[in-house]
Amino acid sequence: MNDVWWAVLATCAGCYALKLAGLSAPRKVLDHPGVQRFAALVPVALLAALIAVQTFAHGRSLHLDWPRTTGLGAAVVALLLRAPFLVVLTAAAVVTAALRWLAA
Amino acid sequence: MEKSTRSAAIRDGLGVGVAVGLAGLAFGATAVTSGLSVAQACALSLFAFTGASQFAMAGVVAGGGSLLAGTAGALLLGVRNGLYGLRMADLLGVRGRRALPIAHGVIDETTAVALAQPDRESARTGFLVTFVSLYLVWNLTTLIGSAGTSWVADPAALGLDVVGPATFLAILWPRLTGNDPQSRTLRLIAAGGAAVALAATPFTPPGVPVLVAATAVLAVILRRSR
Numbered sequence: 001m002n003d004v005w006w007a008v009l010a011t012c013a014g015c016y017a018l019k020l021a022g023l024s025a026p027r028k029v030l031d032h033p034g035v036q037r038f039a040a041l042v043p044v045a046l047l048a049a050l051i052a053v054q055t056f057a058h059g060r061s062l063h064l065d066w067p068r069t070t071g072l073g074a075a076v077v078a079l080l081l082r083a084p085f086l087v088v089l090t091a092a093a094v095v096t097a098a099l100r101w102l103a104a
Numbered sequence: 105m106e107k108s109t110r111s112a113a114i115r116d117g118l119g120v121g122v123a124v125g126l127a128g129l130a131f132g133a134t135a136v137t138s139g140l141s142v143a144q145a146c147a148l149s150l151f152a153f154t155g156a157s158q159f160a161m162a163g164v165v166a167g168g169g170s171l172l173a174g175t176a177g178a179l180l181l182g183v184r185n186g187l188y189g190l191r192m193a194d195l196l197g198v199r200g201r202r203a204l205p206i207a208h209g210v211i212d213e214t215t216a217v218a219l220a221q222p223d224r225e226s227a228r229t230g231f232l233v234t235f236v237s238l239y240l241v242w243n244l245t246t247l248i249g250s251a252g253t254s255w256v257a258d259p260a261a262l263g264l265d266v267v268g269p270a271t272f273l274a275i276l277w278p279r280l281t282g283n284d285p286q287s288r289t290l291r292l293i294a295a296g297g298a299a300v301a302l303a304a305t306p307f308t309p310p311g312v313p314v315l316v317a318a319t320a321v322l323a324v325i326l327r328r329s330r
Contacts, residue, residue, distance in 0.1 A: 007171040008144045011161050012151035014175070015182040019154075020207040022189020023198065029190060034325070041321045043156070043184045043212075044279065044290050045297030047272045049317030050160060052298035054269045057305045057313070059167050071266035072273065079277045085123050089130060092270035096263030104261075 067103070071096030113226035116217050117233030124155075124213050125241025130267040131158055132249025137264055138166035142250040149246035153239065154211050156275075157181045159268045160314060169310025177311045180318065188215040195219075195227050209235030212275065289324060296320030 029035055055072055056062050074095035078088040128149060135145035140162055148158045157178035164174025189210045195218060198206045209231065218231040253264065280291050297317035304313040 003171055004140065004144060004165060007161065007165075007175045008140075008147055010175045011157060011178045011182075012147060014179040015152040015154050015157050015185070016208060018179065018182045018186040019189055019210045020203065022186035023193050023196070023203045023207045023210060025186075025190055025193065035187070035190070037325060038187070038321065041290070041293055041324065042187075042318055043181070044276060044293050045317045045320040046181050046314055047156060047276050048294035048297040049301035049314045050156070050163070051269045051272045051276075053301050053305065053310075053313055054159075054163050054272075055266075056302060057167065057310070059169070059310060060306050060308075062302060062305055067263070068266045068269075071263055072269055075266075075270040075273055079274060085274050086126055088274045089127065089267050089270050092266045093263035096266045097261060098263075100261055100263065 067096045067099035070099055109222055109226040110229055113217070113221050113230035114233050116220065117230045118237050120213050120217050121234045121237025122241055125238045126245055127155065127271055128242040128245030129249035130264070130271055131155060131162070131242075132246040132251070133253040133264045134159060134268045135162045135246075136250045136253040137260070138162040140165055140250075142247070142254055145250040146243070146247055149243045152178070152182075153208060153242070154182055154185055155242075156212075156272065159271070160311075163268065164311040167310035170312070173309050173311030173315070177314045180315055184212075185210050188212075191215065192218065192231070195224060196231060197228075209239070211238075213238055293320050293324050296323065 051072075055068060056064065058065075071092040075088050075092040078091040083091070131149065132142075132145050135148070135158070136142065140148075145162075148161065152158055152161075160181050161174055161178045164171065164177065189207065192210055192215060196206060214231050214234040217234040218227040221227040221230045276294065280287060280294055297320040300320055301313040301317040304316045308316065
């Protein structure tokens, strides 16, 4: 079994354990205001970081991939127009693919 | 329970479950583009079943980064499901052995639907309908997306590499665009998290920058508590 499989299995086991831990946690933990605040805020930081890294990072270097960045811009426009979730994703992919096709 | 609130919960659950579940196509495609096999993509959807962590794992594999950091990043993203669980424990009222299957469904979408319901019974209905419909659709579309993409010579030519970031943006968007102080704080945290991650990228293995971004939350909490 290769290393990627081990990482996949560890992710599966860990993600399930985290879900179960929350449901089974003692009440005292739930009522702590620091826990509640962290729970509300941390996904925002992590998801924003993922957007930035997956758009601009290639390994350890940063670079501007115009088709991908413009595709993300198309997603922003779709969101501003209150488009449904799937339309947002489709707009991003179509714009990115079209720009790459034009550049090729 | 009112019949109307129950059917509203079912409608909400099915709507979210099917619409978000279809994004499994994006995950399947992203996973295979990143270098995961179809079986690995399907294993993640079946057993990890939490989109952000799954995309994070795929992103690290794509960047050729440290798998240890990638797993840590995926788990840190999974921490919020544990925190949702803290909130949902009361609402769902499951303890002991009955919590084992239910726990697998405690994620962003099921929590959002459950908390949007007016009473406890419809919250449970909303949770279950979202969980079941999302689980079925997400796993089916992961299989279709990953198997389909492995036949496509160059997924980047189809723009599939932008689908991951666009998915996160669409999930975050409603929380960032309000005019209230909470939305302003969230915008600050989002900008801080993105900036910290990009700043850390040249100096750390792929996967680590996203972990480091959590410091943006600590900075804001510490500043506010002073």
